[in-house]
Amino acid sequence: MAEIVYCSYQKAEGGPSDEVKAYISNFFRDRLDKNWIVYIEPFFNGQQPDIVLLHPEKGIxxxxxxxxxxxxxxxxxxxxxxxxxxxxxxxxxxxxxxxQNKWFIKALKVGLYIPSLTRKEIINKLSRIKNSQYASIIGKDGVEMNQAPFVWNTECFKDIPERLELVEALKTWLNPPYHRSEMGKAFNFRDISRF
Structure with missing residues (x-):
């Protein structure tokens, strides 16, 4: 079972988006092994993707x-x-x-989940987008974990001498040690009169 890390600085509202994220994150948690980390809404310097999966030997x-x-x-x-x-x-x-090695892109994958379409419908809609065939896709029909999107055939990170530093850097970017709200507040010019 994978580890889940909740990174969001925003208060959960319990809307449809939250329910879908909970469903797919639990899907990953229950089907990936214990070496995977599932980041929910990682900050990543403000870009905040929905979910990021990290494995210390296989990739991200x-x-x-x-x-x-x-x-x-x-x-x-x-x-x-x-x-x-x-x-x-x-x-x-x-x-x-x-x-240095073009094959290393295998360690850096992207995925898309659309709960309102089947996997085949999603693939058809993406067919005109360049390199979309390399994305992992999950639709409302789900996917078996032994299918290609979830199996890294190579352990791309394993042979990198600086692997541990690389993984730690990724962890820090995905879930920085300070909470965003602690990084400062917007300056209000009306407060200048106090000084």
């Missing part, structure tokens, strides 16, 4: 949830944007590894 996976079936491509692009930020901006080691 950014998941977006789309409640509307109108534009699944938008949710997929958000997941890709977070993954690219990890590669290009926040964790330089990921970008260096990818530059």
């Amino acid at each position: 996976m950014v998941w977006e949830i789309a409640l509307s079936s109108d534009d699944p491509g938008l949710a997929l692009r958000r997941a890709v944007s977070v993954r690219n930020a990890m590669i290009d901006l926040y964790i330089p080691t990921l970008g260096e590894r990818l530059y």
